[in-house]
Amino acid sequence: MGLDFPHGGHLSHGFMTPKRRVSGTSIYFESMPYQLDESTGLVDYDMLEKTATLFRPKLVIAGANAYARDFDYPRMRKIADAVGAFLMMDMAHISGLVAASVVADPFEYSDIVMTTTHKESPVLGVDLESAIDNAVFPGLQGGPHNHTIGGLAVCLKALAGQLMELGYKLVSGGSDNHLVLVDLRPLGIDGARVKKILDMASITLNKNAVPGEKSALVPGGIRIGSPAMTTRGFTEKVFVAIADFIHEGVEITLDAKRSVSGSKLQDFMKFVTSHDFPLAD
Known part of the structure; x- marks a missing residue:
C-alpha cells in the first residue's frame, strides 16, 4: 500500500488507474492506494488503517512525490504491525532533511528505509537496511559508488x-x-x-x-x-x-x-x- 499518485504519492508505489496498471509494482504485485483527507490535505490515517485491515498488505510504504508534510511513523508502524506488514520509508525527496534532523526520523519505526541521491547528485539508489544487504550484493547487483552518496540541506x-x-x-x-x-x-x-x-x-x-x-x-x-x-x-x-x-x-x-x-x-x-x-x- 502506497500513497495514491493523484494525492502526492510516487508512480513506483503501486500506481494504477481504473483501466490500466501503470507502475511495474502494480503489474507484478497487488497494490492498494491510501489517500489524503481532502478537507485537510493530510494523510487519512483512519482510512489507511481500515483499508489495511481489509486488504492485508505485506508492505506499507511511507514517502511521497508531492506531499509537504511529515508522515506519522508511529501510527504507520502500528497499522503495519496490526496486519503483519513491513513498513518501508522511501525518503528520496527528504533524505537531506532527515540527515539534518529537520524532519522526523523514519529509522526508529521502519523495517526498510530507501533513498536516492540524484535529486541533486549523480544517479544512485540506496537501501538502508542491513538485513537485505547480502541479498542485493553480491546476490543481485554490483557495488554502489559510495563516493557519490551525500546529504542535502534545504529550506522552504x-x-x-x-x-x-x-x-x-x-x-x-x-x-x-x-x-x-x-x-x-x-x-x-x-x-x-x-x-x-x-x-x-x-x-x-x-x-x-x-x-x-x-x-x-x-x-x-x-x-x-x-x-x-x-x-x-x-x-x-x-x-x-x-x-x-x-x-x-x-x-x-x-x-x-x-x-x-x-x-x-x-x-x-x-x-x-x-x-x-x-x-x-
Whole structure:
C-alpha cells in the first residue's frame, strides 16, 4: 500500500488507474492506494488503517512525490504491525532533511528505509537496511559508488510563507520539508498553463495534480522544490523574491488565458508561442 499518485504519492508505489496498471509494482504485485483527507490535505490515517485491515498488505510504504508534510511513523508502524506488514520509508525527496534532523526520523519505526541521491547528485539508489544487504550484493547487483552518496540541506519556509502571504492556497496549509504544493484552482488557472509561462521565463517547476481532481494531464497545481536553489547558496531573502517571480508568472498566465479565444490547452499553447505574445520573443 502506497500513497495514491493523484494525492502526492510516487508512480513506483503501486500506481494504477481504473483501466490500466501503470507502475511495474502494480503489474507484478497487488497494490492498494491510501489517500489524503481532502478537507485537510493530510494523510487519512483512519482510512489507511481500515483499508489495511481489509486488504492485508505485506508492505506499507511511507514517502511521497508531492506531499509537504511529515508522515506519522508511529501510527504507520502500528497499522503495519496490526496486519503483519513491513513498513518501508522511501525518503528520496527528504533524505537531506532527515540527515539534518529537520524532519522526523523514519529509522526508529521502519523495517526498510530507501533513498536516492540524484535529486541533486549523480544517479544512485540506496537501501538502508542491513538485513537485505547480502541479498542485493553480491546476490543481485554490483557495488554502489559510495563516493557519490551525500546529504542535502534545504529550506522552504520563506518561499511557502511568501506564497501564502500573496494569497496562494498550499495543500495541507504549509510545508514540513523541501517542497510546496500549490493549488491554483481557486484562481481559475491550472498547473500546465502556469508551468508553460514560467518555463518561458526560465523558472523551472512541475505541474502537479492536487487532491480532488481526476486528470493529471491538465492538473490544478504546481510543485516547487528548493534543493537546486539552496545548493547554490540562495538565502531566505532570495526565496521571497522567487515567490514574487512565480506570482508575477501566474499573473501573466491569467492575462494570457483571458486573451485566448479558445478554452482548450492547445489554444493557450498556440497563443503564447505566437508573435502576439510578448514572452514568445
